[in-house]
Amino acid sequence: MTLVVENLSKEFELRDVSSPALVSINLEVQDKEFTCVLGPSGCGKTTLLRIIAGLEQPTSGKVIIGGEVVTEPTPRLAMIFQDYSLFPWRTVLDNIAFGLEMKGIDEIERHRVASRYLDLIGLCGFGKNYPYELSGGMRQRVAVARALAIDPSVLLMDEPFGALDAQTRNMLQKQLLEIWDKTKKTILFVTHSVDEAVFMADRIVVLTSRPGTIKEVVTIDLPRPRDRTSQDFASVRRYVLGLIDEQLPIQ
Amino acid sequence: MLPENQKWWHGIRSKSFLLKIALPIIIIISWVILSALIDNEFILPSIVSVLIVLSKPFADILGSGSLVGNALVSLGRVLIGFAVAAVLAIPLGIGMARNAKVHDFFDSTIQVFRPIPPLAWVPLALAWFRIGLLSMVFIIAIGAFFPILLNTLDGVKSIKKTWIEAAHTLGAKERQVLAKVILPGAAPTIWTGLRVGFGIAWMCVVAAEMMPGTNSGIGYLIITSYNWGQVQVIIAGIIVIGLIGLGIDYLFKIVERKKFMWRELDR
Numbered sequence: 087m088t089l090v091v092e093n094l095s096k097e098f099e100l101r102d103v104s105s106p107a108l109v110s111i112n113l114e115v116q117d118k119e120f121t122c123v124l125g126p127s128g129c130g131k132t133t134l135l136r137i138i139a140g141l142e143q144p145t146s147g148k149v150i151i152g153g154e155v156v157t158e159p160t161p162r163l164a165m166i167f168q169d170y171s172l173f174p175w176r177t178v179l180d181n182i183a184f185g186l187e188m189k190g191i192d193e194i195e196r197h198r199v200a201s202r203y204l205d206l207i208g209l210c211g212f213g214k215n216y217p218y219e220l221s222g223g224m225r226q227r228v229a230v231a232r233a234l235a236i237d238p239s240v241l242l243m244d245e246p247f248g249a250l251d252a253q254t255r256n257m258l259q260k261q262l263l264e265i266w267d268k269t270k271k272t273i274l275f276v277t278h279s280v281d282e283a284v285f286m287a288d289r290i291v292v293l294t295s296r297p298g299t300i301k302e303v304v305t306i307d308l309p310r311p312r313d314r315t316s317q318d319f320a321s322v323r324r325y326v327l328g329l330i331d332e333q334l335p336i337q
Numbered sequence: 338m339l340p341e342n343q344k345w346w347h348g349i350r351s352k353s354f355l356l357k358i359a360l361p362i363i364i365i366i367s368w369v370i371l372s373a374l375i376d377n378e379f380i381l382p383s384i385v386s387v388l389i390v391l392s393k394p395f396a397d398i399l400g401s402g403s404l405v406g407n408a409l410v411s412l413g414r415v416l417i418g419f420a421v422a423a424v425l426a427i428p429l430g431i432g433m434a435r436n437a438k439v440h441d442f443f444d445s446t447i448q449v450f451r452p453i454p455p456l457a458w459v460p461l462a463l464a465w466f467r468i469g470l471l472s473m474v475f476i477i478a479i480g481a482f483f484p485i486l487l488n489t490l491d492g493v494k495s496i497k498k499t500w501i502e503a504a505h506t507l508g509a510k511e512r513q514v515l516a517k518v519i520l521p522g523a524a525p526t527i528w529t530g531l532r533v534g535f536g537i538a539w540m541c542v543v544a545a546e547m548m549p550g551t552n553s554g555i556g557y558l559i560i561t562s563y564n565w566g567q568v569q570v571i572i573a574g575i576i577v578i579g580l581i582g583l584g585i586d587y588l589f590k591i592v593e594r595k596k597f598m599w600r601e602l603d604r
Binding site: 158167174 | 497499500502503504505506507508509510513517518521522524597599600602603
C-alpha cells in the first residue's frame with residue numbers, strides 16, 4: 087500500500103510564538119519499500135513519523151495511506167517506539183496478542199497467531215515471560231512482533247534501536263531485514279545514524295536541521311546483504327554523511 | 338538446595354531479627370515490672386489477666402458479646418464504608434487524571450476537605466444520620482476516600498504516554514485503553530491507595546463505635562469495658578485491633594508482591 091505525504095507542515099506554539107518544525111514535506115513511499123528518514127537531532131523527524139501515525143495533527147498538508155487521509159491512529163500504520171513501550175503487566179505472548187485482543191479475537195486464536203510472530207522474531211519459548219525478564223534487544227523484537235501481529239500495511243519505526251549497544255544494534259538491523267524480507271511490509275524507519283540508514287534502506291530521505299525540510303532523497307542500490315567494510319558502502323556512507331555535515335553551523 | 342543465607346532458620350538467627358524483637362521484649366518486661374509495682378488492676382492489669390481474656394476470644398464479655406464477634410461486626414462496617422469510598426474515589430481519580438476540566442472542577446473542593454480529620458465529622462454524622470450503621474459508614478468512607486483518590490490520581494498520571502499511544506496504534510478504542518492500559522497500568526498505585534485507605538478506615542471504625550448509643554463492635558466493647566473498670570479487656574481489645582490491622586495490611590502486601598511485581602522490576 088502506497089504511503090503519500092503531501093505538502094505537510096507543522097508549527098509548534100511556544101508561549102504564543104509559533105515556530106515551524108517541518109516545512110512542506112512531500113514524500114511517496116512505495117509498497118514493500120524500506121525507507122529511512124535521516125536527520126540531525128531536533129530536525130523534526132520524530133514529529134514527521136508521529137504525524138504519519140496519526141498521533142499528531144499537521145498544521146497543513148496531509149498523509150494518505152491507500153487513498154485515505156490519516157487523521158487518527160489506524161491499524162494500517164503500526165508504530166514502534168524507541169522505548170519499546172511494551173505493557174509490563176502482560177506476558178510477552180499477551181503483549182504480541184494485544185492488537186488482536188482489541189479486535190475481539192478469542193484467546194485461542196490470538197495466542198496461535200501471536201506464537202507464529204514469536205517464532206518469527208526468534209523468541210519461541212519466551213511467550214510466558216514478562217518484558218522485564220528480557221534484554222533491551224529482545225524487548226524491541228517483541229515490540230516488532232506486536233506491531234506485525236495486527237498485519238499493518240506500513241511499519242513506522244522511531245529510532246527503534248537507539249537505546250541499544252552497538253553489537254545488539256547490528257544484530258537487530260540484520261534481523262529486521264530478514265523479517266522485512268519474509269513479511270514484505272513497507273517500512274518507514276527514523277534514525278540519526280548514517281551507518282544504520284545506509285545499511286538498511288532502499289531510499290534515504292535526508293532532512294535539514296530545524297525547521298525540517300527534505301534536503302535530498304538518496305537511493306541506495308547496493309545489493310543485500312550489505313557489507314559495511316566494502317568500498318561501495320564507504321563511498322555511499324561518505325556521500326550521505328556529507329549531506330548531513332553541510333548543514334551543521336560553522337563554528 | 339538454597340544457599341545458606343536463604344534457609345528459613347537464617348531469619349531467626351540473624352542480628353536484624355534480634356533487633357526487631359528487642360523492643361517488644363523490653364515493653365513486655367516493663368509491663369510485668371510496672372504492673373507488679375503499681376499493683377492496681379484498674380490502672381495497669383497484669384499481663385496474665387490480659388492473656389486470660391485473649392485466651393477466650395469467643396466468650397461473652399459483660400453481656401456485650403465476644404472479642405471475635407465484635408471484631409467481625411467492626412470488620413463488616415469497615416468493608417461497607419471502604420467499598421463506598423473505593424467506588425467513589427477510583428472513578429473520580431481516573432476522571433481527574435485524564436481530564437483537566439474535571440480536575441479543575443473538583444480539585445479546590447478536595448483540597449479544602451482533605452485536611453479535615455474524619456472524626457471531626459462525628460457530630461454532623463450524628464445530626465444527619467442518627468446513631469447507627471449509616472453514620473459509621475459515612476465516617477469510615479470519608480477516612481478511606483482521600484488516600485484512595487490521591488493514589489489513583491497519581492497512578493493514572495504516571496502512566497507512560499507511549500503505552501497509551503501504542504494501544505491506540507494497535508487499534509484500541511478509548512474504552513479499551515481505559516480497561517486494558519490505564520487500569521492495569523495504574524493498578525499498583527491504586528492498590529497502595531486501597532491499602533492506606535483500609536488502614537485509616539480501620540482506625541475510623543473503632544473511633545466511630547465509641548460514639549454514644551452504639552451497641553456493638555470492638556470500639557463499643559472497649560468503651561463499655563472502660564465504664565465497668567475492666568482495663569484488662571481494654572488492653573485485650575487494643576491488641577485485637579492491632580493484630581487485625583496488621584493481618585489485613587499483610588494480605589494487601591501479599592497481593593502487591595504477587596500481582597504488581599512488574600512495577601519494581603520494569604526499568
